[in-house]
Amino acid sequence: MRIGLDMMGGDYAPGEAVKGVKLFFDTVTSDAHLVLIGDEAALKPLLEEAQLDVSRYTVVHASQVIGMNEHPTRALKEKQQSSIAIGFYLLQHKKIDAFISAGNTGAMMVGTFYSIKAIEGVQRPTIATLVPRENGTYGLLLDVGLNADCKPENLVQFAILGSLYSKHILNEATPRVGLLNIGEEEGKGNLLAQAAYPMLKDETRIHFVGNVEGRDIFTDKSDVIVCEGFTGNIVLKMAESFHEIARRRGIDDEYIDRFDFEYYGGTPVLGVSEPVIIGHGISHQRAFKNMIGVAERMLETQLLEKIKESFIAK
Structure with missing residues (x-):
């Protein structure tokens, strides 16, 4: 190669x-x-x-x-x-x-x-980023900035792309897909999230586990988290700031160190x-x-x- x-x-x-x-x-x-x-x-x-x-x-x-x-x-x-x-x-x-x-x-x-x-x-290629999870593994978040505005079917395709990346690159046998939302219950969220939920639920190419909240991003609740790029980019930049703040304050923590983008290098265009x-x-x-x-x-x-x-x- x-x-x-x-x-x-x-x-x-x-x-x-x-x-x-x-x-x-x-x-x-x-x-x-x-x-x-x-x-x-x-x-x-x-x-x-x-x-x-x-x-x-x-x-x-x-x-x-x-x-x-x-x-x-x-x-x-x-x-x-x-x-x-x-x-x-x-x-x-x-x-x-x-x-x-x-x-x-x-x-x-x-x-x-x-x-x-x-x-x-x-319909729309997407960019994804790895998310350090507290158990030592990585999840995947997408989109993180390429598509600020999306249709529900775009989120479904992001879920498929993310699942394939998670399976073949991160070695997750059956990646669990979560929809980033403001609550766990079906029917929560804005119009995009409400419309995307049943489409994700019916998509046979993914293993959809429902909504995930902001507090779940760094846990093992799902392996792939989908959202539109506006929200995803905010999450990404906030996560990157954890490492910068810890370094400025002299905090040495193995988990926080994994928020350093150099651990994963770059963002694939999927x-x-x-x-x-x-x-x-x-x-x-x-x-x-x-x-x-x-x-x-x-x-x-x-x-x-x-x-x-x-x-x-x-």
Whole structure:
């Protein structure tokens, strides 16, 4: 498998990206070949210093970089030689099997939708995040920001996508799906939640366990929690703040440490036809290493093929 990595994306690129590649090579037994996309002049001394096995990676030169604050659509159009644009070109033309970047999130989303498209039958692709649970495992929350406004059928599809990810990536045999709501009883919530509940209940491709409340997010009550992206993004940003507050206050707690986004690296875009993983702009080496691991796992388990089969079967 060939995994493409944007070496110029993120506040600490390319240095932390190179360190992440080295950490992956040093700690993970893998047959993956990494395609490192970026400015050769900037990468060469860093790669030489890291003393990486040259047989395990290839450098593809990119003369341009899309800045974090640039307009996504305009930047992609005007910077065809940027690391993000080249990454999507390689993915679209099957030169790589997955693409990872911690660069401009908007450019990554525009590139995803205009280069590789959604899987047939998926109305709206979604982005998900891992949720640390008190028992030491991870749940999955989606959507976390891509779809601020949703229809009930969108939440049903998020549940299907999340269930497949939970089963094949997180190894949950029969993922339990919960609908994020303001009460446990059926009929609770706003119009979206009230309309989505019976549709989720009738969906045969998931194991729906009913409503879950905010207090249940970090417990073992469900494995997949679905909501529209407005609520999901608020939950995500609040959860990320736990680790930041604890660090500022000098609190050392193993559970709180798992709220550090570097534990899971990046956010997969679910529902598109090729693996795309978007990293945090402040990613360091551990985040890059973990993003590569997620991409590898998605390819090994043939997750996208299973998603395609699920939607075709319906």
